[in-house]
Structure formats: C-alpha cells, structure tokens
Amino acid sequence: MPLTFDYRLLHQGQGLHEAAFDWETWQRLDEIASELYRGGNATATARFDYPFGGVITCSVCHELMRCTKVQGEHTIRTYYTCFTQNRGLPCSAPVRTTAGHIVEEVFGDLLRQYQLGDSWRIDLLHLLEERATSDYWEQIEKTRRNLEAERKKLNVMFRAGGIEAEEYEREMQGVNARLAQLPRPEEQERYKAKALEAGEVLASLSECWNAAQRDKNFALLGEYVNSMLRAGGLVWDTEKRAIQALRPHSEYFPVLLLVMSKEWKQDGEYLVCEQPMGYRAAEKKWPMTPEQRQRIEQLHTQGVSVRGISEALGIGRMTIQRYLKWCEGSQE
Numbered sequence: 001m002p003l004t005f006d007y008r009l010l011h012q013g014q015g016l017h018e019a020a021f022d023w024e025t026w027q028r029l030d031e032i033a034s035e036l037y038r039g040g041n042a043t044a045t046a047r048f049d050y051p052f053g054g055v056i057t058c059s060v061c062h063e064l065m066r067c068t069k070v071q072g073e074h075t076i077r078t079y080y081t082c083f084t085q086n087r088g089l090p091c092s093a094p095v096r097t098t099a100g101h102i103v104e105e106v107f108g109d110l111l112r113q114y115q116l117g118d119s120w121r122i123d124l125l126h127l128l129e130e131r132a133t134s135d136y137w138e139q140i141e142k143t144r145r146n147l148e149a150e151r152k153k154l155n156v157m158f159r160a161g162g163i164e165a166e167e168y169e170r171e172m173q174g175v176n177a178r179l180a181q182l183p184r185p186e187e188q189e190r191y192k193a194k195a196l197e198a199g200e201v202l203a204s205l206s207e208c209w210n211a212a213q214r215d216k217n218f219a220l221l222g223e224y225v226n227s228m229l230r231a232g233g234l235v236w237d238t239e240k241r242a243i244q245a246l247r248p249h250s251e252y253f254p255v256l257l258l259v260m261s262k263e264w265k266q267d268g269e270y271l272v273c274e275q276p277m278g279y280r281a282a283e284k285k286w287p288m289t290p291e292q293r294q295r296i297e298q299l300h301t302q303g304v305s306v307r308g309i310s311e312a313l314g315i316g317r318m319t320i321q322r323y324l325k326w327c328e329g330s331q332e
C-alpha cells in the first residue's frame with residue numbers, strides 16, 4: 001500500500017479533546033511532556049533530555065509522540081510514546097513506546113548509512129540544475145497552492161464559528177510559517193547556496209552525531225535534529241522501530257535525495273521509505289496479544305513492578321521481564 005502523508009493530519013484534533021486518562025497518570029508524566037506535545041517549541045531544558053521532542057511523530061496516527069522519563073537510581077530512561085489512545089482517540093499502533101536511545105541509534109544508523117561520497121558537491125550541483133527545470137518546483141508550487149487553500153478553509157471555518165479564535169490563530173500561524181518557508185522560483189540561486197550549506201552540514205553530521213551520543217550530550221543531539229528536520233519531521237514506526245519518513249527543512253531536501261533516493265521517495269514535503277529498516281531484529285513473536293503488550297508498557301511507565309504487572313495480567317514474570325528488556329532495546 002503506498003504511503004501517503006497528509007500534513008493536516010498532524011494538526012487534526014489538537015486541542016479538541018479532554019485528557020482521557022486519570023489525573024494520577026497525568027501527574028506522573030513530567031511537565032515537559034505536555035509542553036513538547038504542543039509541538040516544535042521545545043525549551044532548552046526539554047531538549048536536554050529529548051533530542052526528538054516535538055519532532056517524532058507516530059507513523060500510524062501522525063500525532064506527535066510524547067516524551068516521558070523514568071528516573072532510576074543512577075540513570076534516567078527516556079521514552080517516546082504515542083498518547084493518542086490515552087486521549088481516547090483511535091490509533092491502531094500495536095506498540096506505542098520506544099526507548100529514547102533506540103531512536104537515537106536508529107537515526108545515527110541512518111546518518112551512517114547515507115554518508116556523502118567524495119564527489120557530492122558536483123553531484124548536488126547537477127541535481128540542483130536538473131531540479132531547477134524538473135518537477136521539483138512544481139511540487140513546491142503544489143504545496144503552496146495547498147497551503148493557500150488551507151488558509152481559505154481556516155478563514156471560512158472561523159467565520160462560520162467552527163473553530164475557536166485561539167485554535168484559528170495557532171493553525172493560521174502554522175500555515176503562514178510553512179508558506180514563508182517555501183522557496184520561491186526567484187530564490188533559486190539563494191536556495192542553491194543554502195542547499196550546498198546543508199550538504200556541508202550533512203557531510204559531517206554522522207561523525208558529530210556519534211560524538212554527541214557518546215558524550216550523552218542530548219542538547220546537542222536535539223540541535224542536530226532540529227537543524228535538519230521540521231516539527232513533526234521524524235515519522236516513527238514503533239512496531240518496527242524504524243524511521244518511516246522524514247520531513248526535512250527544504251534546503252536539506254536535495255542533498256538527502258542525492259544520497260537516499262534509492263530507498264526513499266519524495267512525497268510532498270516528506271521523504272518516505274517503503275521498506276524501513278528496523279532496529280536490530282525488530283519484531284519478535286510474543287506470547288501475548290497487542291493489548292496485553294500495551295498494558296504492560298502502560299503499567300511499567302506508571303511504575304508498577306514486574307510482579308505487580310504479572311499478577312494484574314496473569315502473564316509470567318519472565319515473559320514480562322523479557323518483553324520490557326526488549327522494549328528497552330537490550331539484546332534479546
């Protein structure tokens with residue numbers, strides 16, 4: 001089935017629903033989570049722990065994933081979780097949580113896999129020339145038309161009383177920001193220069209990423225992510241533990257296409273991978289239903305012990321332990 005991305009899905013329903021989980025559960029999530037959930041504008045503190053905050057999006061429901069952490073005695077474990085179901089909305093992802101370090105590693109693998117060759121500058125210039133006359137600008141014009149239609153729609157909805165002023169403002173700001181980011185044909189030369197700059201950054205990004213990961217410099221990792229990807233720009237398949245699509249800043253598009261175009265295809269503002277490579281051996285057969293697996297993750301994030309989970313669900317402790325280990329990304 002071809003993957004289609006509709007950016008409107010990313011905004012759909014935000015602010016329309018009440019929290020469908022209890023106050024206690026809510027309290028357990030750190031405040032940063034709700035801040036990040038609003039998207040894009042992660043604070044410095046938030047980025048410190050969550051390099052993908054405001055960027056990582058559930059591949060099934062296309063909502064931004066929430067960042068949570070569990071403070072251990074010596075370590076802090078971070079997680080990205082799709083909260084759509086907790087909010088009483090449909091998302092059929094059978095697994096909803098991935099440990100932060102797994103996402104970091106998979107992203108690092110991606111950077112390693114698509115390193116630029118020696119002749120990348122020449123190749124990129126060729127591509128840019130080609131693109132100047134090809135469907136690239138047509139795509140951009142199409143996006144511009146869509147965004148302008150979106151603006152009209154918002155105005156109509158607002159006038160008809162279909163949305164609140166606050167939501168209207170927010171959505172409108174989002175659409176305007178995206179319009180402002182679109183390159184214009186007359187800006188081609190400037191765009192070329194920016195695309196080359198993006199290439200320079202990407203050329204050393206894999207190494208930089210590894211170093212920052214080694215130093216556990218999450219703030220820096222967050223900066224790298226945000227310099228390359230837009231808000232909601234990492235579409236994450238929690239089941240496969242793989243990146244399904246990227247939504248890079250427009251100046252990164254040509255250089256990414258240059259190195260990734262064999263496996264990744266352009267779909268509007270996204271680069272989509274049809275057969276994303278999962279983290280390690282990705283999927284495993286578990287003697288549990290998807291619902292049970294979700295429940296285990298849920299109870300675990302709430303701090304319930306393995307024994308407690310085992311008793312609550314009637315599943316063996318060993319199985320639960322193995323499953324949680326797998327979730328954490330340890331070799332299994």
Ligand SMILES: [Zn+2]
Nearest residue numbers: 058061082091
């Ligand atoms: Zn989801």
